[in-house]
Amino acid sequence: MKLIRIALPLIAAVVALAPLALSQEGPLVPDPPKGITSAEIIQKFAAKEKEFREARDQYTFRQDVRVQTMDGDTVTGEYREVFDVTYDNQGRHLENVVFAPQNSLTEILMSPEDLQDIRHLLPFVLTSDEIPEYDILYVGQQKEDELHCYVFEIAPKKIEGKKRYFQGRIWVDDADLQVVKTSGKTVPDIRKKNNENLFPKFTTWREQVDGRYWFPAYTKAEDTLHFRKAAYSDVQIREIISYTDYKRFGSKVRVTYEGKELPKANPQESPDKQPDEQKPQ
Numbered sequence: 001m002k003l004i005r006i007a008l009p010l011i012a013a014v015v016a017l018a019p020l021a022l023s024q025e026g027p028l029v030p031d032p033p034k035g036i037t038s039a040e041i042i043q044k045f046a047a048k049e050k051e052f053r054e055a056r057d058q059y060t061f062r063q064d065v066r067v068q069t070m071d072g073d074t075v076t077g078e079y080r081e082v083f084d085v086t087y088d089n090q091g092r093h094l095e096n097v098v099f100a101p102q103n104s105l106t107e108i109l110m111s112p113e114d115l116q117d118i119r120h121l122l123p124f125v126l127t128s129d130e131i132p133e134y135d136i137l138y139v140g141q142q143k144e145d146e147l148h149c150y151v152f153e154i155a156p157k158k159i160e161g162k163k164r165y166f167q168g169r170i171w172v173d174d175a176d177l178q179v180v181k182t183s184g185k186t187v188p189d190i191r192k193k194n195n196e197n198l199f200p201k202f203t204t205w206r207e208q209v210d211g212r213y214w215f216p217a218y219t220k221a222e223d224t225l226h227f228r229k230a231a232y233s234d235v236q237i238r239e240i241i242s243y244t245d246y247k248r249f250g251s252k253v254r255v256t257y258e259g260k261e262l263p264k265a266n267p268q269e270s271p272d273k274q275p276d277e278q279k280p281q
Helices: 038-056 112-121
Strands: 059-071 074-087 093-099 134-144 147-156 165-173 179-187 190-192 195-197 202-209 213-226 234-248
Touching: 038 134, 038 147, 038 179, 038 213, 059 112, 112 179, 134 165, 147 179
Parallel strands: none
Antiparallel strands: 059 074, 059 234, 074 093, 134 147, 147 165, 165 179, 179 202, 190 195, 202 213, 213 234
């Protein structure tokens, strides 16, 4: 987020947030995996992530984005956008904005990098094509609700040009060897003369769709951005992003899971089973 340097009257916004269930996280145990090496786990989940990315490009869904500045528990400004991700007859990606009230943020400005992160890095995907760009370290095992997970630390080996990266932790379900949770931040922060563009820490939880893919369901960020040259040196921020209504799009593109082609969507069938309503807070 870029700082807005001219102090404007703060606009209060009252937002009713649906109560969400807390995710139950067990202690991190540094035991090595049994019956499989950490390198094999990385290879397998990265291959699944590549399938996941290709499959998600054949699903329509709704993304609800809420970015708020806070003063304690009081909302002082908000950016809100709700859009449906759909496709045309040629399978081209479309975004149809269904709700976008006036932006009331006065302390920060949504930058192009923020919008890019919201669409592509908060639902972070680490495929076999991208593995060479990252250092990946196995750190242990941990329970996430009823899932037993392998935990890895992820960091870019180097920053190249204007490319955006993820840095943090990922949780890989030991049964499906798919990523079910990510927590960290997008990098790099941008600090130049007269241009500070900072990014908050976030966590994204996934839920299983169609009994196959772990798709992003909910992202939450609560952080304080520390600007060096500004009237507002510290800005408290909260981001809440939900991804709902996943439905297969009936196209000519092949969608695979574990190397097998999945049957094409039938628009006459009943809607796909939706993710559970319970999401972490």
